Amino acid sequence: MKWSIRLGTYFGIPVYMHLTFLLLLAWVAMAHWTQSRSIDAALTGVLFIVVIFGCVVLHEFGHALAARRYGISTRDITLLPIGGVARLERMPEDPRQELWVALAGPLVNVVIAGALAAWLTVSHLMVPAGHISLTGGPFLQRIMAVNVFLVLFNLLPAFPMDGGRVLRALLATRLEYTRATHIAAVVGQTMALIFGFVGLFVNPMLIFIAFFVWIGAAQESSMVQMQSSLSGIPVSRAMVTDFRTLTPRDTLGDAIDLTLAGTQKDFPVVDEGRVVGVLTHRDMLAALARGGKEAEVGGVMQTDFEVVGAYEMLETAFRRLSACKCNTAPVALQGKLVGLVTMDNIGEFLAIRGALGRTRQ
Numbered sequence: 001m002k003w004s005i006r007l008g009t010y011f012g013i014p015v016y017m018h019l020t021f022l023l024l025l026a027w028v029a030m031a032h033w034t035q036s037r038s039i040d041a042a043l044t045g046v047l048f049i050v051v052i053f054g055c056v057v058l059h060e061f062g063h064a065l066a067a068r069r070y071g072i073s074t075r076d077i078t079l080l081p082i083g084g085v086a087r088l089e090r091m092p093e094d095p096r097q098e099l100w101v102a103l104a105g106p107l108v109n110v111v112i113a114g115a116l117a118a119w120l121t122v123s124h125l126m127v128p129a130g131h132i133s134l135t136g137g138p139f140l141q142r143i144m145a146v147n148v149f150l151v152l153f154n155l156l157p158a159f160p161m162d163g164g165r166v167l168r169a170l171l172a173t174r175l176e177y178t179r180a181t182h183i184a185a186v187v188g189q190t191m192a193l194i195f196g197f198v199g200l201f202v203n204p205m206l207i208f209i210a211f212f213v214w215i216g217a218a219q220e221s222s223m224v225q226m227q228s229s230l231s232g233i234p235v236s237r238a239m240v241t242d243f244r245t246l247t248p249r250d251t252l253g254d255a256i257d258l259t260l261a262g263t264q265k266d267f268p269v270v271d272e273g274r275v276v277g278v279l280t281h282r283d284m285l286a287a288l289a290r291g292g293k294e295a296e297v298g299g300v301m302q303t304d305f306e307v308v309g310a311y312e313m314l315e316t317a318f319r320r321l322s323a324c325k326c327n328t329a330p331v332a333l334q335g336k337l338v339g340l341v342t343m344d345n346i347g348e349f350l351a352i353r354g355a356l357g358r359t360r361q
Contacts, residue, residue, distance in 0.1 A: 004078055013064055013086075014076040015057065024081040025049060048139065052146050053079055055112055059105040059150065060086040063162075066104035070097045075323065089323050091165070095172035095180075102165035106154050109147040116144035158188030160216030181224040188217035223322070233314040238349040239331045239339035245270045246279060248298030255284050256293060266328035268337060269301045275330045275337050277301030307332050308341050314349075317341050 004016035025046050032038075032045035057079060064074035064086045075087040092098045120126040120141055132141055155163040164184050171180035192214035199206030244258045246267045255267060259281070269277040279301045287300040306324055308317045310333040321329060321343055331339040 007079075011061065011065065013061070013074050015079070016076055017079045018081070020081050021053075021079055044139070048142065051143055053084070055109060055143070055147055055150070056084040058112070059108050059154075060084040062104035062106075062108035063101055064088070066101045067092070070094075070101070072101075087323065090319050093177075095169040095177075098172070099166060099169035102162045102169060105162055106151045109150045109154075113144050113147040113151070116140050116147070120144065156191065157184070158191045158213045158217060159185060159220040161213070164188050164217065164220070178224055181221055185217040185221035189214050192217065231313070231315045234311050235308055235314050235317050235331055235341050236310040236333075236339070238314055238345060239310070239341045240264075240345055241339045243268070243340050245337070246297050246301075247271055248276060248296065248301070250297045251293060252284060252288055252295050252297065252300065253293035255279055255297060256288075259284075266340075266342070267297075268330045268340065269297055270337060273336075275307065275332070277303045278305045278328060278330065280327070305329065309333070310338055314341075314346065318343075318346055321346075 003019045005019065007015045007017050009015065028045045028049050029042040032042040035041070057077060060077045064077065067074060067088050070092050072092060073089050075089065077084060077086045088101075092101055117126075120138070125138055126141060127138060129145075131137055132145060154161050155166065157163040157167040159165070159168075164187075167187060168180050168184040171183055175183070192210040194210075195206045195213065196210035199208075199210060244262070244264055244267060246255060246258070246269050248269055248271050258264065258267065265281040267279045268275050269279055277298070279297050283300055283302065287295055306320050306326055306329040308320065308329045308331050310331050317329065321327070321341070327344070328340055328342045330337055331341050
């Protein structure tokens with residue numbers, strides 16, 4: 001994700017922090033300073049947020065390590081002001097596996113809250129719940145309370161929270177996966193409407209949560225429906241076969257000429273018959289703004305890219321493109337470049353299939 005800095009790699013998973021997270025820390029420090037005019041209070045407020053988001057990262061590692069158990073790797077974990085995001089390569093297809101992956105995150109927060117509760121009880125440091133708030137009360141008890149909240153909030157049966165995936169997994173043990181996703185999405189959007197209505201009278205923050213839930217549920221349902229439509233179709237039936245390539249020694253001027261001569265936006269970069277990179281439209285424009293059109297393609301192209309097999313299922317290719325947020329992937333057959341698969345072409349393929357389906361009705 002752009003505007004992110006790497007915090008390190010743990011259990012083989014890179015962890016990033018989005019730079020906007022620093023704005024949250026600055027806002028928290030300023031709020032505490034304004035309220036108390038105390039540097040200690042400002043630092044304590046910042047430390048509280050850092051520890052909370054540390055718990056959020058552990059929550060995401062719960063998902064990632066549970067997914068690894070089922071052979072699913074995690075590309076990275078990114079810390080955002082609104083929480084953490086673990087980018088799994090895919091979700092498990094077995095509903096029972098998806099259930100455990102979804103529950104693993106909240107279970108981490110249960111363990112944290114339970115350990116803190118035990119320590120506070122043994123140490124006789126626990127105070128009545130009415131005496132604590134986000135800014136007042138024993139530090140560790142506030143951390144415990146937030147972890148309890150994270151469990152309850154994440155288990156709400158609404159996408160994109162973990163509870164939505166738990167509900168979908170439970171439904172999928174008895175229903176077809178697409179149908180289970182649709183029901184879970186409808187439940188989530190119903191909750192979003194309730195949140196939004198209550199937020200009008202109680203807390204405007206609920207309106208923001210409602211919007212977040214509504215969009216997340218719609219996207220999940222749309223994604224699964226599209227994957228279902230692509231099931232059983234090989235990439236070779238939808239790939240682009242009329243395409244142009246570049247070499248690492250070509251210039252951005254050459255890429256401009258190819259772009260203006262046709263409709264192709266992204267170009268595979270081939271060296272001695274082997275695909276060594278992909279020059280995306282976005283990277284080309286950014287490089288042109290930096291150094292002009294004399295720069296060589298080899299210094300601008302992406303070398304970390306997806307290659308899809310011609311007889312790989314289109315559903316799998318779509319999932320891989322979605323996971324890496326790529327628009328284009330080279331298609332290979334016996335090591336030879338035979339086409340391109342793009343998100344735009346997949347969309348066109350589905351639109352044509354849909355139109356033909358309506359014609360036959």
